[in-house]
Amino acid sequence: MAISRRQFLKRGGLATAGTLLGPGLFGHGLRRAHAALEDNDRYFVVIFLDGGNDGLNTVIPADDIAGLRTAYNAVRDNINITPAELTNSLIGFDPISGTQLGIHPGFNVPGGFFENGAGAGGLKALYDLGKVAVVQGCGYPEYSLSHEEARVIWQTGVPLVASGGTGWIGRHLAAQYAGNQIPAVNIDDSVVGEFRQTGTSVLAVRDLERFDFPFDDDYSDDDAAKTAAFGLLNQSAVTGAQPAALFIGNTGIATYDATAAYQSLSGLYDTDRGAYAQLYSDVGRSLANDLREVARVIYGVEQGVPNVNARFFQLSNGGYDTHSDQGGAQENGQHFSLHAELGAALKVFYDDLASMPGNVANRVCVLVWSEFSRRIPQNENGTDHGSQGPMFVIGGGVQGGVYGNHPNIEESALDDEGNTVYTQDANDFRSTDFRDVYGTVLKHWVNLPVGPGPGTVQGILPLDSTVEAVSDPAHYWRSADFDLGFLP
Amino acid sequence: MADGTALTLAHARHLLRRTGFGASQAEAQEFLADHPTRGDAANALLAFKPAGFKAGGRDFDAIHDKWIKYMLKAKAPLQEKLVLFWHDHFATGISKVFDARMMANQNKLFRLNCRGNFKALVKAVNKDPAMMEYLDTPRNHAEIPNENYARELLELFTLGVKDSAGQDNYLQEDVAQIARAFSGWTYDKAAYLRDYDHDFSDDWSDRGLPVGSPTPPGNKRVFVVKGGFGGGGRDFAVNGEGEAEIDAVIDIVFEHADSQGENTVARRTARRLIEYFAHPDPSLSFIDQVVSASSFDVAFDLTPLLHAIFVHDDFYLTAGPPVGAATRKSVRWPVDYVVGSLRLLKMKPKGKYQYIDGGSYNRVVDQLSNMGQLVFDPPSVFGWDWETSWVSSATMLARYSFARDLIAARGGGSSSFRPEKLVDLGLTDPSAIVTAATDTLGMTGDLTAGEAATLVAYLTDNGANPSLDLNDYDTRNRKLHGLFALLMQMPAYQLQ
Numbered sequence: 001m002a003i004s005r006r007q008f009l010k011r012g013g014l015a016t017a018g019t020l021l022g023p024g025l026f027g028h029g030l031r032r033a034h035a036a037l038e039d040n041d042r043y044f045v046v047i048f049l050d051g052g053n054d055g056l057n058t059v060i061p062a063d064d065i066a067g068l069r070t071a072y073n074a075v076r077d078n079i080n081i082t083p084a085e086l087t088n089s090l091i092g093f094d095p096i097s098g099t100q101l102g103i104h105p106g107f108n109v110p111g112g113f114f115e116n117g118a119g120a121g122g123l124k125a126l127y128d129l130g131k132v133a134v135v136q137g138c139g140y141p142e143y144s145l146s147h148e149e150a151r152v153i154w155q156t157g158v159p160l161v162a163s164g165g166t167g168w169i170g171r172h173l174a175a176q177y178a179g180n181q182i183p184a185v186n187i188d189d190s191v192v193g194e195f196r197q198t199g200t201s202v203l204a205v206r207d208l209e210r211f212d213f214p215f216d217d218d219y220s221d222d223d224a225a226k227t228a229a230f231g232l233l234n235q236s237a238v239t240g241a242q243p244a245a246l247f248i249g250n251t252g253i254a255t256y257d258a259t260a261a262y263q264s265l266s267g268l269y270d271t272d273r274g275a276y277a278q279l280y281s282d283v284g285r286s287l288a289n290d291l292r293e294v295a296r297v298i299y300g301v302e303q304g305v306p307n308v309n310a311r312f313f314q315l316s317n318g319g320y321d322t323h324s325d326q327g328g329a330q331e332n333g334q335h336f337s338l339h340a341e342l343g344a345a346l347k348v349f350y351d352d353l354a355s356m357p358g359n360v361a362n363r364v365c366v367l368v369w370s371e372f373s374r375r376i377p378q379n380e381n382g383t384d385h386g387s388q389g390p391m392f393v394i395g396g397g398v399q400g401g402v403y404g405n406h407p408n409i410e411e412s413a414l415d416d417e418g419n420t421v422y423t424q425d426a427n428d429f430r431s432t433d434f435r436d437v438y439g440t441v442l443k444h445w446v447n448l449p450v451g452p453g454p455g456t457v458q459g460i461l462p463l464d465s466t467v468e469a470v471s472d473p474a475h476y477w478r479s480a481d482f483d484l485g486f487l488p
Numbered sequence: 489m490a491d492g493t494a495l496t497l498a499h500a501r502h503l504l505r506r507t508g509f510g511a512s513q514a515e516a517q518e519f520l521a522d523h524p525t526r527g528d529a530a531n532a533l534l535a536f537k538p539a540g541f542k543a544g545g546r547d548f549d550a551i552h553d554k555w556i557k558y559m560l561k562a563k564a565p566l567q568e569k570l571v572l573f574w575h576d577h578f579a580t581g582i583s584k585v586f587d588a589r590m591m592a593n594q595n596k597l598f599r600l601n602c603r604g605n606f607k608a609l610v611k612a613v614n615k616d617p618a619m620m621e622y623l624d625t626p627r628n629h630a631e632i633p634n635e636n637y638a639r640e641l642l643e644l645f646t647l648g649v650k651d652s653a654g655q656d657n658y659l660q661e662d663v664a665q666i667a668r669a670f671s672g673w674t675y676d677k678a679a680y681l682r683d684y685d686h687d688f689s690d691d692w693s694d695r696g697l698p699v700g701s702p703t704p705p706g707n708k709r710v711f712v713v714k715g716g717f718g719g720g721g722r723d724f725a726v727n728g729e730g731e732a733e734i735d736a737v738i739d740i741v742f743e744h745a746d747s748q749g750e751n752t753v754a755r756r757t758a759r760r761l762i763e764y765f766a767h768p769d770p771s772l773s774f775i776d777q778v779v780s781a782s783s784f785d786v787a788f789d790l791t792p793l794l795h796a797i798f799v800h801d802d803f804y805l806t807a808g809p810p811v812g813a814a815t816r817k818s819v820r821w822p823v824d825y826v827v828g829s830l831r832l833l834k835m836k837p838k839g840k841y842q843y844i845d846g847g848s849y850n851r852v853v854d855q856l857s858n859m860g861q862l863v864f865d866p867p868s869v870f871g872w873d874w875e876t877s878w879v880s881s882a883t884m885l886a887r888y889s890f891a892r893d894l895i896a897a898r899g900g901g902s903s904s905f906r907p908e909k910l911v912d913l914g915l916t917d918p919s920a921i922v923t924a925a926t927d928t929l930g931m932t933g934d935l936t937a938g939e940a941a942t943l944v945a946y947l948t949d950n951g952a953n954p955s956l957d958l959n960d961y962d963t964r965n966r967k968l969h970g971l972f973a974l975l976m977q978m979p980a981y982q983l984q
Contacts, residue, residue, distance in 0.1 A: 204880030
């Protein structure tokens with residue numbers, strides 16, 4: 001009879017290497033009995049654009065029907081994207097003003113930009129397939145211009161509380177999954193803010209191929225004894241209750257378990273899906289490589305690899321803090337390159353998923369965010385920190401199009417700092433609260449009840465009800481809209 | 489909190505671990521014999537003469553490996569620990585600066601000022617070319633300001649966004665005003681780097697710096713609302729424009745008072761040093777007592793502040809084993825883990841490429857990258873995230889691999905793991921062997937009885953072989969090597 005390693009650790013007895021390393025290490029946790037991604041066989045991927053992506057040069061007014069183009073030209077000089085440069089990357093219309101919008105030309109990746117034409121067409125191609133929701137003007141009250149503070153706000157989903165705390169997805173994971181499951185994987189060195197919580201195990205992986213436990217190869221006959229001792233030493237830290245030791249002990253146990261299950265995924269994927277594996281390499285940037293790791297795990301789940309059950313993923317891409325040398329529509333510009341990379345990587349990822357058995361692309365939803373947008377008036381050749389910006393939601397199940405209003409960029413409408421103003425007033429420029437975007441995902445994709453109460457959308461995303469300034473409710477998020485429309 | 493308090497052996501080990509890269513039981517005993525009180529010990533640790541940095545190369549690998557070598561060889565490891573602290577505090581990365589020589593010069597700046605005057609250090613950082621590049625000072629113009637440096641100066645280098653009571657320390661308009669003072673500054677790169685290869689002994693700090701067209705005249709006013717300067721705030725162009733003006737900004741920032749009327753820079757700097765050297769979440773009284781004892785809020789001299797921290801009772805709160813929910817042990821930094829282990833095991837990375845001679849044969853720089861810490865290339869201007877942010881499945885695997893690589897280094901010579909130089913091979917009793925290994929790694933007293941029993945069970949294969957012959961090649965290589973790997977992989981060794 002096979003004995004699970006966890007049971008073995010608790011008993012502290014003898015076992016052979018075979019039973020120690022065998023399957024069934026951590027797959028028997030008790031699932032809590034309410035809605036979850038598993039129930040619809042879905043996946044959710046979060047991509048963080050680290051540094052503050054310039055929203056105004058991401059979704060750009062292409063005509064002047066409502067004066068937005070004139071306002072744009074007044075604030076963007078040597079990084080201006082002209083209407084002519086937007087010709088091949090036009091998307092829909094701003095819902096209320098009717099302005100024709102374009103996405104940065106970098107999103108329509110030219111065929112020769114990456115090796116072998118990988119990812120050509122980029123995000124624009126996916127938009128034309130109806131798989132991209134562009135959600136404009138996403139922000140929150142009392143915006144912060146600090147990278148860290150703003151990032152924490154987006155990751156926790158709680159703007160008006162000082163800092164720290166659990167991540168918005170982490171709160172869902174803690175309510176939904178038992179402590180010995182690994183429902184979430186992030187491609188990074190450390191557990192990311194969205195996933196932070198105390199209950200479940202999140203796997204931080206940089207490279208699945210090298211995700212194996214390091215034994216002394218010269219004395220592999222001692223591996224089982226080392227494994228047993230290693231497990232007991234981590235277990236000791238967990239029972240000792242010192243917070244840092246407990247964290248390290250839990251991580252050690254989960255890491256050992258995961259090495260047994262996850263290291264096979266890379267070989268499996270590369271064997272079965274070599275052509276796609278190559279396309280990510282052709283894009284050749286870290287984001288593409290990281291998305292391939294996500295694809296490898298998803299493929300492993302789809303193929304029923306034992307003990308690989310992850311449904312939530314997070315990865316990030318850096319370089320968006322374009323205080324200088326931002327560039328305009330030129331292919332050698334910094335912002336162009338960033339958008340080309342994101343668009344091409346997503347295109348390859350989508351095509352990869354769409355061609356997996358079972359049309360996986362229809363069951364994967366990708367959310368793209370950044371901690372803030374950038375200053376409306378540019379500086380010498382870049383942009384300083386700003387307030388609201390666009391988000392993207394991408395996937396086969398997404399209802400593509402433009403959602404939310406373009407922020408009002410008239411100079412007279414900007415605040416003293418030169419940033420657009422957050423408002424929930426029902427005027428032409430009403431902002432999209434980023435929590436409504438999260439809430440729409442939680443309600444329509446993760447299938448959580450609206451609530452209130454623990455484990456519901458409202459439980460995860462509290463309204464700004466504690467704010468004193470009731471005199472001006474338009475400045476705060478006091479009424480949720482979890483039906484923004486981009487997910488059915 | 490007294491200089492005269494007698495140091496204990498456990499406290500000596502803690503002090504050497506926190507201010508350096510760890511000490512074996514024998515080294516701690518020797519240190520204690522020479523420095524019987526906390527005051528003696530603090531004086532001795534702080535007595536080093538700050539020395540510069542000879543990079544010996546012009547690319548990232550060269551300066552990275554050179555700094556690691558400095559740490560491995562350091563006779564005054566506290567200097568290296570302090571330079572690492574300032575590198576994290578004034579985080580600057582080669583991934584944006586692009587020039588290893590400028591990074592090396594900044595490292596030298598931190599070395600020479602590492603325990604000097606904090607206000608002077610901030611003024612020097614204002615004009616450090618690596619920092620200027622990293623936070624866009626040359627791209628900050630009067631007509632088109634770039635706020636990058638001004639914001640981080642307040643948020644990260646001096647005040648912090650919020651004070652100890654959770655109140656904002658400054659407003660966006662303060663950032664904008666300070667950005668105006670720094671507009672127009674740049675540096676002459678050719679002049680600055682002219683003598684890079686051979687002129688490290690003299691004071692290079694003024695060469696070529698700063699130049700350009702200083703900010704146009706005009707008054708600037710800051711801290712009208714925050715900082716305790718009253719309704720008029722403070723004007724900082726009154727001493728003149730130009731270099732005097734950016735120095736005046738720092739003078740004013742250092743007078744900033746938090747919402748409780750205490751000096752904001754003093755409290756925040758003391759807090760960060762305590763978090764780095766002692767433990768996370770220090771009490772406000774610990775912070776205020778060391779500031780007051782050292783007059784840091786008046787003079788901003790770092791040596792007295794560090795001394796006050798190293799003799800304070802709270803510094804020693806975490807000297808014991810990691811037991812109980814209330815204790816606040818710190819997680820060792822990757823650099824500390826790597827350098828400390830190599831020093832304690834008396835091993836050197838091998839060859840020009842500084843690799844570990846066993847297991848994966850990875851270079852030290854790659855091992856550290858996998859653990860999440862590349863010096864000279866922090867992830868952002870925030871530096872590294874500390875404490876449990878160091879810990880994840882990816883980074884722990886990197887630590888486990890490094891430990892394995894060390895004990896699998898069997899190629900011979902000083903790059904090899906040679907336990908015969910650390911442990912008496914005549915020992916046969918498994919408990920005595922565990923004790924000898926923990927003494928070597930500076931972990932004396934850090935293991936619970938259960939953990940020690942686990943390791944004895946490992947050595948004896950659960951009692952099957954109750955006595956070990958370490959002189960037998962295979963027994964030694966299998967079990968003694970394995971014991972050291974397990975010790976370096978276990979949670980207790982990740983803590984300090």
